[in-house]
Amino acid sequence: MTLPIVAYGAPILRQVAQDISPDYPQLEKLIEDMWETMYASNGVGLAAPQINRAIRLFVVDSAQIFANQDDDEDGGYADAPGVKKVFINAHIKQLDGEEWAYNEGCLSIPKIREDVKRPEEVVLEYVDENFQPHTETFVGLTARIIQHEYDHIEGKLFIDYLKPLRRKMLQGKLNDISKGKIRMDYKMMYAK
Incomplete structure (x- = not known):
C-alpha cells in the first residue's frame, strides 16, 4: 500500500526516532509499504518519520541510479552498482573522507533542491x-x-546544512509546503 509522505512542517520530522524490537507490529508489511511508497514517489530512500512513524527504520535503493546507465557509465562513483537494503536501528559509527557537494532533494520537501556537502564515506x-x-x-x-x-x-x-541566508531565501517555499500549498503526483500529509 502506498502511504502518504509527511510534508515539511510536521513535528515528527524533527523528532529523534526510537529503536525497535523484532516484535514491532506488522514490521514486514510496513517495510513492504515503504518500498512501494518510495518507488511510487520516485525516491531512492525513505525513512519511517516520512511516513509518520518515529522509529529508526529506513530503506535505500541506490542501485536504481546505476541500473539505467551503460556499464562504462558509472559516473565515476565508487559505489556502483549501488545497494538495495533495509536499515533498522541504525547508528553511525564513523564519517570519513572529503566532504563533497551534491544537489539533494527530499520527498518531504518537494520542489526544493540544494547543494549539500557530506563526507564521502559512512560506517x-x-x-x-x-x-x-x-x-x-x-x-x-x-x-x-x-x-x-x-x-x-x-x-x-x-x-x-544550508547557510542561514539561503534558508531565509527559501522560507516562503517552505511555508507553502507546510501549509499544503503545493501539489505533488504522490500522496502527501500536511501539518495541521
Missing part, C-alpha cells in the same frame, strides 16, 4: 529486516543517501 551499524546485525562501510552516492535518510531518524533535514 554504519544496523540490523536488517531479519534483525541480523551488520557493521558496513558505504561510499559515494550510497553513503550520501544513507546519511540523508539517517538524518531523518535523527530529526534533521537536508535544509539544515
